[in-house]
Each structure stands twice: as structure tokens, then as C-alpha cells.
Amino acid sequence: MAGSENINHASIADHELWIAFKQGDTEAFSEMYQRYAGTLYNYGYHLVPDTALVQDAMQDLFADLWRTRHNLSDTSSIKYYLFRSLRRRLHRMADIKPVLPSTPLQTESIEELKIKTEEYLLLLQRLQQLMSRLPERQQEVIRLRFYDNFNWEEIAGILQINEQSVRNLVQRAIAKLREGWK
Amino acid sequence: MDYSAYDTADFVCDDSFVAWVKEGRDGAHWEQVIKQYPDKQEQILQARAIILAAAQLPPFQLKAQDQQQMWDQIRSQMDTTEAAPVKKSRFIYWYWAAAAVCIMAGAALWWMRPEKETAVVYTRLLKEAKLDGNKRIEEINEESTVRTVRLPDGSSVVLEPGARISYPVCATNNCKREVYLSGAAFFEVSRNTQQPFIVYANEMVINVLGTSFHVKAYDKDSLVQVYVKTGKIALSVQPLGSMVISNVSANQQAILQRNTLVVSVQLSEQHHIELQAPEATTYSFVFNDAPVDSVMSTIENAYGVHIAYDKVLLADCRLTASLTDEPLYEKIRLICRALEADCIIKGNDITLSAKGCHRY
Numbered sequence: 001m002a003g004s005e006n007i008n009h010a011s012i013a014d015h016e017l018w019i020a021f022k023q024g025d026t027e028a029f030s031e032m033y034q035r036y037a038g039t040l041y042n043y044g045y046h047l048v049p050d051t052a053l054v055q056d057a058m059q060d061l062f063a064d065l066w067r068t069r070h071n072l073s074d075t076s077s078i079k080y081y082l083f084r085s086l087r088r089r090l091h092r093m094a095d096i097k098p099v100l101p102s103t104p105l106q107t108e109s110i111e112e113l114k115i116k117t118e119e120y121l122l123l124l125q126r127l128q129q130l131m132s133r134l135p136e137r138q139q140e141v142i143r144l145r146f147y148d149n150f151n152w153e154e155i156a157g158i159l160q161i162n163e164q165s166v167r168n169l170v171q172r173a174i175a176k177l178r179e180g181w182k
Numbered sequence: 183m184d185y186s187a188y189d190t191a192d193f194v195c196d197d198s199f200v201a202w203v204k205e206g207r208d209g210a211h212w213e214q215v216i217k218q219y220p221d222k223q224e225q226i227l228q229a230r231a232i233i234l235a236a237a238q239l240p241p242f243q244l245k246a247q248d249q250q251q252m253w254d255q256i257r258s259q260m261d262t263t264e265a266a267p268v269k270k271s272r273f274i275y276w277y278w279a280a281a282a283v284c285i286m287a288g289a290a291l292w293w294m295r296p297e298k299e300t301a302v303v304y305t306r307l308l309k310e311a312k313l314d315g316n317k318r319i320e321e322i323n324e325e326s327t328v329r330t331v332r333l334p335d336g337s338s339v340v341l342e343p344g345a346r347i348s349y350p351v352c353a354t355n356n357c358k359r360e361v362y363l364s365g366a367a368f369f370e371v372s373r374n375t376q377q378p379f380i381v382y383a384n385e386m387v388i389n390v391l392g393t394s395f396h397v398k399a400y401d402k403d404s405l406v407q408v409y410v411k412t413g414k415i416a417l418s419v420q421p422l423g424s425m426v427i428s429n430v431s432a433n434q435q436a437i438l439q440r441n442t443l444v445v446s447v448q449l450s451e452q453h454h455i456e457l458q459a460p461e462a463t464t465y466s467f468v469f470n471d472a473p474v475d476s477v478m479s480t481i482e483n484a485y486g487v488h489i490a491y492d493k494v495l496l497a498d499c500r501l502t503a504s505l506t507d508e509p510l511y512e513k514i515r516l517i518c519r520a521l522e523a524d525c526i527i528k529g530n531d532i533t534l535s536a537k538g539c540h541r542y
Contacts, residue, residue, distance in 0.1 A: 026260075033253055041244035059252050063259040127235035146200070146236035167195060174191040177232060 014078050022069050033062055036082050039148065043083055046143065048090050057089045080150065084158045130180045131173075138173035141166055185219055193229035203233045206441025213421040223423045230422075234444060301346065301364035301401050303384045307420075308348055308362055322346040323365075328486040330510055330530065335359055336372040337379065338510040340485055366398040370509040382420070383408070386438045389416040389426070394507065409435040412507045419443050467505040467513065474499040477517065485510050491534040496521070499539040 017035075020028035037058070044054035061082070065072070075081045131139060137159075144155045156163045193199045201207040216226060308318065323329040323341035331339045331347065334357065339347060345365030350358060359379040361369075371379045373392025381388040383399035386406040393413020399406045408415070408430065416426045417436055427445050430436045436447045465484045469477055474496045478489045487510070501520060505513045514532060518525040523536030 030253070033256070034249075037249050037252070038241075038244050041249075042241040045242040055248060055252055059255050059259075062252075062256045066256070066260050123231055124235045124238065127231060128239055131236065131239065142236050143239065146204075146233050147239050147241075149204075151197070170195060171191050174194055174232060178190060178228065181228070 015074075015076060018075055018078055021065075022072055024069070029062075029066060032078060036079055039079070040082055040086055043143070043148065044086050044090060046140070047087065053093060054090070057086060057093055061085055061089055077154065079148070080154045080157065083144075083148070083150075087158060126180075127177060130177050134173050134176055138169050138176070141169045142173055145170065185215055185222060188222065188225065190225045190228045190232070193226060194232055199229065200233055203230050203442060204237055206443075209421075209441070216421060216423060220423075223425070227422065227425065230443075234442075303401060304346070304348075304362055304364035307382050311360075311362075313348060313350060313362075316351075318348045318350055320346060320348045330485040330487055332509075332511055332527075333359075333361070335374065335377075335379075336509055336511055338370050338485070340368040340510075342366040363397060363399055365400055366396070368394070368396045370394040370507075372509050372512065384438075385420050385440055385443065387418045387420050387424075389418070390414075392507075393432075404440050406438040406440060407435060417445060419445065469501050469503050469505070471500050471502050473497075474501060474521070477501050481510075481513065487530045487532055489532045489534060491523075491536065495538045496536055499536075 017028050017032055021032055040058060041054060044057060045051070048054060065085075131142060134142070140159070141155060144150045144158065145152075150158070152163050152166055155166050159166065188196075198208050199212065202209055202212045216223065321329075321331045321339075321341065323343055323345050326343050328343070329341050331341060333339065333349060334352060337359075339361070341347065342365060345363070345367050347364075347367065348362045349360060352358070356377060359371075359374070359377050361379075361381050363381055363383045369381065369390075371390050371392050371394065375391055379390045379392075381390075381397060383397045384401070384406045386397075386399065386408065388395070388397065388408060390413065393415060394411040395413075395415060396409045396411065397407070408417070410430050410432050412432050414429060414431045417428050417430060417438075418424055418426050419438060422443060428436060428447055430447055434447055434449055436445055438445050465480055467480070467484075469480075474491075475493060478491065481487065482489055499521060501517065503516060503520065505516060508516065511527060514525055514527065517523075518534060521534070521536045521539065523534050525535075526533045
């Protein structure tokens with residue numbers, strides 16, 4: 001009960017924010033940027049492990065948003081809009097090749113690993129390592145669904161494929177994870 | 183809804199299942215499913231692990247200074263594209279209005295919260311175990327200081343104010359050693375490898391052979407915490423079945439997130455502050471040529487008991503002993519033996535009659 005109320009509040013705020021921004025409210029635009037810059041950067045860096053490139057793409061994305069704000073349609077999810085735009089932009093800029101980013105997992109310190117001695121946590125870490133070795137698209141779908149909390153329809157929109165293909169990608173990813181389970 | 187054909191991937195793709203694992207929503211439904219489909223336990227645990235692993239993937243952080251620099255860049259481009267006057271539209275107004283509504287809703291919820299701290303899960307567990315009033319013994323600490331309870335097997339439990347425990351009535355020698363807890367308590371369990379000792383603390387199930395640990399399991403809290411002082415315990419989480427989720431050793435603490443049922447274990451050097459553990463957890467009970475009255479007052483303070491003895495007669499006596507791993511009553515027995523004294527324990531009153539000690 002409380003949970004669904006919160007979600008409504010958040011989406012109303014998002015909607016209001018978008019309308020205010022379209023009317024030229026700089027405070028709203030700034031709030032939009034602060035709210036999503038971190039998560040957007042994380043997503044972008046997973047796609048193209050190149051800090052400068054991702055930061056450039058984000059700057060251009062926001063600058064263009066401001067310039068073209070009068071022509072933008074309404075959206076109920078700013079995050080969805082931003083993810084989709086950034087992905088397209090990065091594709092254009094980087095001509096994305098399947099480069100495996102070296103995830104922070106491998107740089108985790110020995111001390112941290114020692115503290116997490118417990119089996120269940122070890123299992124989670126093992127799974128995360130397996131995830132980092134999945135084909136790029138499967139990784140992306142898993143992250144969009146479980147890390148960034150997008151629903152199936154939104155993921156299909158971001159990747160420009162249909163919903164069934166999204167589900168198929170997840171099914172294949174899970175089959176691979178289960179192979180590595182033992 | 184029929185889940186008999188579900189495999190791991192189906193659970194992972196089920197939106198309601200994901201909402202349960204990540205946010206604790208639909209909990210009653212999924213706990214019911216686990217009970218109803220015992221052969222799906224493995225798939226469900228796998229699906230949970232996959233979702234949690236993905237949800238906790240380490241992010242690439244955007245540095246705060248980079249974020250600011252990028253924003254400055256964007257700002258400068260905005261200024262060049264147009265010099266429009268800044269419209270402080272009604273957005274700000276809406277923002278504050280929304281914030282005010284949130285605060286008022288929060289205040290209303292706070293006022294409407296249940297009157298008194300009840301023990302909902304504790305009561306439910308007792309009911310499920312079919313332990314009615316006459317089949318169990320219940321101890322409640324209604325005082326404002328700690329109170330020590332002795333269990334039939336010789337183990338001791340130091341109850342913090344407001345804590346309550348129940349255990350089955352049993353006439354024979356090899357009874358089940360099971361304790362139901364609501365609130366915070368420190369356990370010192372007497373060793374018996376034949377008969378495990380089990381504590382049910384909200385959703386957490388603690389399995390021990392012989393050890394000491396502190397549990398904090400309030401009905402209203404979102405966490406259940408256990409700190410292991412000596413020995414080792416095995417944890418399981420009741421709604422997920424009997425599989426051992428983790429082993430916790432001395433000086434580690436385990437924290438169970440009650441809405442998502444996630445257990446994390448960490449080394450804990452500063453648990454005393456975090457857990458506000460009772461005295462018995464923090465005292466060391468290692469005595470090195472210590473005067474008897476300091477030993478006695480340590481024990482009195484730690485366990486909230488009264489020890490009556492002849493202070494003048496024992497004024498010159500000194501004790502050397504390491505009593506870290508025994509229940510209270512075992513400690514008393516060992517001290518009495520060292521002092522060649524007779525001890526009588528009645529509830530929280532301990533009477534010690536000694537003949538004095540040999541001076542060398």
C-alpha cells in the first residue's frame with residue numbers, strides 16, 4: 001500500500017518536472033540532471049567503457065534537450081526517455097563494438113572479499129562475475145530490468161526490439177548462469 | 183495461479199516475484215507459494231539469487247566533480263542558445279506542495295501506528311508450532327533492567343527490557359531445545375551435540391550446538407540482528423525453508439532484512455555500540471587474580487542477579503578463571519567450586535556460603 005503510493009508520487013513529480021522543464025524552468029532542468037546523471041552515466045559506461053565519450057554524449061544530450069524543449073512530447077518516465085536517447089547517441093558516436101568493460105568486480109580489494117566470507121554472498125559475487133561474462137546484449141537486458149528497474153515494454157523501447165526478443169535474451173542469460181552454477 | 187511448471191527463468195521473469203525479492207511486496211503470496219510447492223525451493227532460491235546479484239551489481243560512479251563540470255558545460259551552452267529570462271514557473275510551488283503532502287501523510291501514518299508494541303510474528307510462530315499456553319513456559323521481562331532466565335538444559339538467557347521468550351514444557355531429559363524470542367536477548371547455550379539448540383527470532387532461525395550470541399528481534403524493526411560472541415551458529419530464514427543460508431562465527435554479526443529476506447554477514451568489532459548489547463555481551467569474564475567482590479559485582483551487573491555472600495569472610499579471596507563460554511549457572515558452579523563454597527540459586531537470587539579461603 002505504502003509502496004504503490006510512493007511510486008505514484010515519484011511519477012507525478014517526474015511528470016511535473018518534465019512539464020516545468022518544457023516551459024523553460026531552469027530549476028526543473030537542473031533537478032532533472034541531478035536526479036539522473038549518476039544512473040545514466042553508469043548505463044552509458046557499461047555500453048561504452050570510455051569516460052570522456054560517455055560524458056560528452058551526456059552533455060550533448062542535455063544541451064540538445066534544452067534547445068529543443070519546445071518540440072518535445074510528454075513523457076511519463078524521464079529516465080526511460082534519457083536512457084533511450086543516450087543509447088542512440090552513443091551508438092552514433094562510438095560505432096559500438098562489443099568491448100568488455102572491466103567491471104569494478106575485478107578490482108575489489110582482498111579485504112572486502114574477506115569480510116564477505118559468507119556462502120550466500122559468495123554465491124552472489126560468483127553470479128555477478130558470470131553476468132559480466134555474458135554476451136553484451138544479455139548483460140544489458142539484465143541490468144535494465146533488475147538494476148535500473150525498467151519494465152519489459154520499456155526495455156523493448158530502449159533496445160528497439162520487440163518484447164518477446166527481450167524475454168528471450170533473459171531466458172538465454174539465465175540458462176548460461178545456471179550452467180555456471182555448479 | 184499454478185506454479186508447478188515454473189522453472190528458474192519463469193520466476194526471474196515474473197514481475198510479482200521480482201517485486202517481492204527486491205522490495206518485499208506480495209510477501210504473503212510468495213511465502214504461501216513456497217509452502218505449497220516444496221519441490222520448487224531450489225528454483226526459487228536460484229531465481230532470488232540471480233535477481234539480487236543483478237540488483238546489486240557494482241556501478242560505475244560518476245565523480246561529483248565531473249557531474250558538476252558537465253553541468254557547467256551544459257549551462258554555458260544554454261546561455262549561448264538563448265538569453266531568455268529565467269522563468270521560475272509554478273514548478274517550485276508544486277514541488278513544495280508535494281513535499282508538504284508527503285510530510286502530512288507521513289505524520290498521519292505515524293499517528294495512526296499501532297498503539298503498543300505487539301509480537302505478531304512471535305505469536306504466529308507459537309501458534310504454528312502448536313504451543314498453546316499450557317504447553318509452553320513464557321518469560322517476559324517487564325522490568326527496566328536486564329533479567330536472566332534459566333532454561334531446563336542449563337543454558338541462560340539474559341532478557342533485555344520488554345523481551346519475551348517461550349519454550350516447550352518438557353518432563354524428560356532429552357527435550358527439544360527450542361526457544362521463541364521477541365525483543366533482544368543474550369544467549370549462553372550449554373553444549374550438547376546430540377540436541378541442537380534452536381532460536382526462532384521473527385523470520386530468522388538460529389541453530390547452535392553450544393555458544394553465546396546476542397539477538398535483536400523486535401516486531402517493529404525492519405531487521406533481525408544476531409551477534410556471535412563465541413562459537414558458531416547456522417542461520418536459516420524461515421519463509422525460505424530449512425536450507426542453511428549462512429554460518430556465522432565468533433565476532434561476526436548477521437543482519438536479516440525482513441522485507442527482502444536478504445542476509446548479510448560482517449566482521450563486527452564495534453557491535454557493542456551498534457547493537458547496544460546488554461552487559462553480559464560486553465563483559466569479558468576473564469579474571470586474573472581478581473578480588474572476589476569485583477568478580478561478584480561483575481556477574482551481578484552483567485546478569486541482573488543478586489549474589490549474597492559474607493563479604494568480610496571472603497575479603498581476602500582472589501580468583502583466577504576464564505569464564506567466557508559458559509552459561510551463567512555454569513559460571514556460578516565453577517566459582518563456587520573454586521571457593522569451596524555451597525551455592526543455592528533461587529530465581530535471580532544466588533546465595534553463597536563459604537568458609538573463607540586459605541591464605542598463603
